[in-house]
Amino acid sequence: MTISTAVALVLAILSTTITNLAYLREHDAAAALPVLSMRRPLHSLRLLLGDRSWLLGFAMESSGFLLYAAALALASLSLVQSINAGGIGVLAYVSAQMSRRQLGRRELSGVILSVGGLLALAVSLVGGSGAGGRGSTAAIILWLGASGAAAVLVLLLGRAVVGVAVASGIAGGLFFAIGDISTKLATQGGARIAFLLTLVLGYSLGTVLLQLGYQAGGALTVAGLATLLTNALPIAAGTIVLDEPVPSGAFGGLRILAFAAVTAGGFLLASPEKQALT
Secondary structure: OOOHHOOOOOOOOOOOOHHHHHHHHHHHHHHEEEEEOOOOOHHHHHHHHHHHHHHHHHHHHHHHHHHHHHHHHOOOOOHHHHHHHHHHHHHHHHHHOOOOOOOHHHHHOOOOOOOOHHHHHHHHHHHHHOOOOOOHHHHHHHHHHHHHHHHHHEEEEEEHHHHHHHHHHHHHHHHHHHHHHHHHHOOHHHHHHHHHHHHHHHHHHHHHHHHHOOOOOOHHHHHHHHHHHHHHHHHHHHHHHHOOOOOHHHHHHHHHHHHHHHHHHHHHHHHOOOOOOO
């Protein structure tokens, strides 16, 4: 493992810890505010910006993003995103501590899978890891477009089927995934600086949807679903559209197993037992 990869791992760990703690603070602040609505964006924005607790959470989330961007400049998208996937374990643990409850069997299984996946990922780094490939711009645009269309579809149809909290978490996660992939692209420089537009759009819409979801459901449901998609989609995109290499042989198999484990752990934690989904 190179020095740059080691630094990227440290930055990614700090990023996911800070970001998930920020989600909890934002949830508590948004849940206590009057009803937020996308139909009254300026009014909702004034409510959020006028709340010091929410502003602190957003400042923490912004700091986490800067660390994340720095990590992406040093390592591949799929590698950094796999580290971030373990952040849902932080979210689950802290959420349980704040509500003074024990983690359920499903949640505990999710934490174990996430941690196991991170350990497998660490071992697989012996097989090497670089900053990743560049992929086809056309394929990348198609991927981002499909993700955005899926988010809109969830917002239009999902609220009546699964409820506001779950729909907002899923759609928010899809938009955050667009922002995460765009961040990696923007760090590559050149003409890909143009992806700053989808970066801003993705993160802005994702943040708005999370606040709406927080008023309708728990932090682990909303942020958990968002985190699951925010990590699973960029991990897949790294291999499918960015042509990021996977080590050959046993280390390659271990890397794939690690990706699967952190994603499965995220799925279990995003829909914990005995927790309302709306």
